[in-house]
Amino acid sequence: MNELVPSEFFVSQNYPNPFKERTKIKYCVAYKTRVQITIYNSEGEEIEKLVDETKQPGAYEVEFSPRHSGGNWNLNGSAYSYRLEAGDYKSEKTMQLLK
Numbered sequence: 001m002n003e004l005v006p007s008e009f010f011v012s013q014n015y016p017n018p019f020k021e022r023t024k025i026k027y028c029v030a031y032k033t034r035v036q037i038t039i040y041n042s043e044g045e046e047i048e049k050l051v052d053e054t055k056q057p058g059a060y061e062v063e064f065s066p067r068h069s070g071g072n073w074n075l076n077g078s079a080y081s082y083r084l085e086a087g088d089y090k091s092e093k094t095m096q097l098l099k
Contacts, residue, residue: 009089018096
């Protein structure tokens with residue numbers, strides 16, 4: 001059985017969205033490159049870098065959980081965004097945190 005290799009970069013909408021405890025972000029990497037996925041608050045301030053490493057081509061998934069976040073940040077807001085940067089590709093999506 002051959003594993004399919006993505007032909008382009010892609011980041012999906014987090015699931016579930018809105019979320020309470022944790023959410024998952026799926027993404028595809030088309031070729032070996034450095035990949036970063038960063039979480040931002042509504043003011044555009046960086047909250048946490050979920051991924052920051054070189055990845056081989058393939059499909060991946062990362063989980064974000066504010067309770068287990070390495071960052072010291074206040075969850076006052078409910079709107080956040082995340083950005084995938086890989087090679088020349090950049091894509092940003094929004095997500096909602098339920099309190």
